[in-house]
Amino acid sequence: MAAPIRVLTAVPICDGHDSAINTINLEFIRHGIEVVYLGFHRYVGDIVRAAIQEDVAAVGISSYNGGHIEFFAEVVKQLKRKGAGDIKVFGGGGGTITHDDAREMKQKGVDQIFFAGTSLAEMAKFVHDRYGKPRGKRVKPKSADQELAHRLTAIEDGFQDGKRRTSNAERSTSKSEKRHQTSNIKHQTSVIGFTGPGGAGKTTLIDELVLRFLNHNSRSRIAILSHDPSVIGEGALLGDRATMINSQDDRVFMRSMATRGQAGGLSPATESCLNLLAHSGFDYVIIETVGTGQEALPFRNQLVDQTILVMNPDYGARLQLQKIVMLDVADIVVVNKTDLERAKAALSEIEHRLTQNKRKQQIVATVAKRHRDRGVDELFELITSKTGGKS
Amino acid sequence: MSKLGAVVEAVEKREKFVLEQVQRARTDQQFAQQVMDRWNKIKSEIPVSKTPTGLPLPRLALPELDEAGEIARYLFGDGLPGEFPFLNGAYREMYLEPLRQAEVQDKKSGSPNGSNGKKNGARPPEEPTRLFSGLMLAEDTNKRFHFLSAHQRSKRLSTAFDGPTLYGIDSDADGVFGKIGEGGVAVDTVEDMVRLYDGFEIGSPDFSASMTISGPAPIIMAMYIAAAKRRFGPGVVANLRGTIQADIFKEVQAQNETIFPIEASLRFLLDMIEWTSQNMPRWYPVSISGYHIGEAGSTPVQQAAYTLSNGFAYVEMLMARGADVNVFGPRLSFFLDCGLDAEYIALSRVSRKIWAIGMREVFGADRRAQMFKLHTQTSGRSLIAAEFKNNLTRTAAELMLAYMNGTNSCHSNSADEPFTTPSEEWIRLAAHGQAILLEESGIFKHTMNMLTGSPGMKAVERAVETAILDEFREIESLGGVMGAVENRYQRSQIQNAAHRYEQQIYDGTRPIVGLNRYRNAAEEMPEIELARTSRAKQKLQVDRLMKFKKKNAGKAKGALDKLVKVVERGENCFPALLEAAEVCSLGQITGRLQEVVGHFRPMV
């Protein structure tokens, strides 16, 4: 079986009509497709950057508020200009895109437009037929990010049923992985792992930290490797990018991965992908697991330099804390959403639990959704001081 | 925990109370007599008018009851139109053609003023028709407004803004050029606002403007006031009539036009509501909207439940800030969708009742603050591209349902809805649809509630009410509206319902004529007149804006600095917004506020 198809979907700038694309996302996933969803009200530049970093087979755009001829054409143009003409563009917008418009859009390089009244199954079939073929020889990358993106794809698709498969593409990648490692050996990259239960606000916290990293040093670059669960027997909705504000930036390289059948919060290919990212010249590499259960210990084999557990004050009774294994190994425990009523009690319970470990663990209280939250500032300082203030 | 749980209890308690009254009327002689006397008095006071064919009909239709228990059930459970719990209508009279003097005096027992309290010779009631429009630049929309209102007694304009305006972005911002004037009118500055309503007497009682905008609503409201002052002087402010949508909860749940973090958005909104309810007594500063929730694909019950709970959440927040429910309460208004599903036979009726009970029993509001004043729009999503002229029939059926539900005003969609901002041809037909129903036909003009009260309607009411209360319990268990929002509860429920809706279309279980039934295989793409904004117009808008910015550069800086200070100090920022709106563009204000309070983190 070939690796799942990856597509990116989005809604253009000044447009919040997301009902169609939400339905289409759900339908694609049911048909085994992995969808990186970028959300609504998105600039051409954000879509193109994401498409290249995620190295998707195609970009699906849903546009309703007019200006679609220009918008689609601009996405095609910028993809080509960045050497990513192999990423195809398709989409729809109900009746707002007329047949004449569609003809013009196709002339400008758009692959396909779906009109009002097209069945959902038809669209999923199109994606399979048109974008489902295994990738042939890749185009020569025009930028370091694109090259990195291609390598990550080769690694990810090199795993089959959780095991590494040896194909030509993959062998050449592991070689280049090594080459990469030696050439960048001097650059200090710090790898930070974020984990914790679903709904604790990991993605928001990471995005807020990214803002501080970017402001702190105007030349630093950051990579984010984020994970979302695959639905059993189906594709996956990779939606973290959609909720990010500060990470839509050329200085951030973000890659979303589906767990593809592996339990524990990461994907079979995570370790290899992380290895590559850790030797690609970034100052920080942030890795985010899917929402994990109490017994999860996602970061093994010294995968990361620092482990951060993000928790929600609503973890239930105090007894539950004893069962959370990550509390023993995390370097920093973040209690997010401390604007909730239970926060004070939670903080002192967790603090107590940590003293049993007799290790130098830190605890930080944050409200990541708050603009310029002091807790997030504190966390940022902790992280950068631990890494020796390299940035 | 929110007060939603208390609302559920209050509604259940009311049902019990009604049953007790029924029992009492059947067992307590004296009470029964009181009920009967009241009933007979009501009946005797209803004026009768004659149809053009000479048929005498009562202005208000009552059920034929002669048993005290059933009468009590009607009076306490449903209430007369204009009476608690307002199931039958917020007002005693709507839609009726004015009574001719002769008829009134014919009816000896009736008071000459009728029972509606309207003085003889008062102005005829305003038309409920409101057509939502906005296209290209301010002067183009202005022309459309004049076209639409040329034959109306009262000028009731409803304004649609373009994408950049809805997102608080200026027309000269990077990457938005192609969107200028699409799907609505481009407004960047107070000067655009002046152009937009040019030629209309903004302060007159015969004029009202409604503005469909929410994310940047307080800024646009300030611009509207600034424009009115430019034309008519500061005295005009207290006379301004109209509505601004401003409802931020439904943006987060369904329409996706939130531009500041939720807490900051709510604060700006509440600042505006407080200011306008004190200084603009005729203005509706928020239109609590289910339309967008419904159109995003929710079920009708979800639509009503989320809208009502959002409304109660605003009341709770305003009261927590110390505002008086009887001052702001009457200034809250509502906006619901009306589609073809069976729930729409009674959805708005039930919503009115639940609102009234919640406001009275839980929040202690008086009569005027209990009234659920409703604008309805027919469903855009029910209109499809295939054989699009069928959309006329769909809209007609929906209009009928909307008026059966006693809506206070209504927008009817144009048949070319799936394709474009309507052309003059189709919007004219959409307006005529309402005129035919209300003026030509005898369905509403003789008797306002001609079609209500059928056993079927009652059955829908019961089922819908139970389902709404179940939704309330679910939301309450998630910590009320805010808690549910943070858990993405409403969003994920709406998305699942939307997915099911589309699946039902393509598996044929939801019949759509022309699409999955009676499909015309030979149909070709119809010739549709598209309203698209030319590059020249888009450029004109950008040029005007740049000139404005240059002219006001110095003053703008001062106004923005002042605004920031007020925001940081936590004071009501609306007065500072009013000053800024005179000299700053929409994007300048939004941008500066975002520096202080941050950006909205998208919820998907």
Ligand code: B12
């Ligand atoms: C639902 C709706 C809304 C909802 C949106 C809720 C939401 N969260 O999505 C609400 C009420 C909030 C809304 C608001 C507005 N709307 Co609106 N809306 C519609 C409506 C009624 C239906 C669109 C829809 O979702 N259909 C359901 C989908 C599943 O079906 P479909 O559109 O036929 O699409 C099919 C294919 O094209 C394909 N497809 C679509 N996208 C994609 C993408 C990919 C990748 C693929 C493969 C396929 C595909 O899949 C579908 C299945 O076959 C249309 C009119 C209409 N009847 O079409 C207006 C319409 C799109 N809206 C319009 C406008 C103007 C607005 C507003 C700007 C109004 C205003 N000024 O305030 C706002 C802006 C909102 C915003 N944030 O941007 C205009 C656009 C006019 C134009 N471009 O010239 C329309 C056409 C109505 C009109 N005639 O005025 N709207």
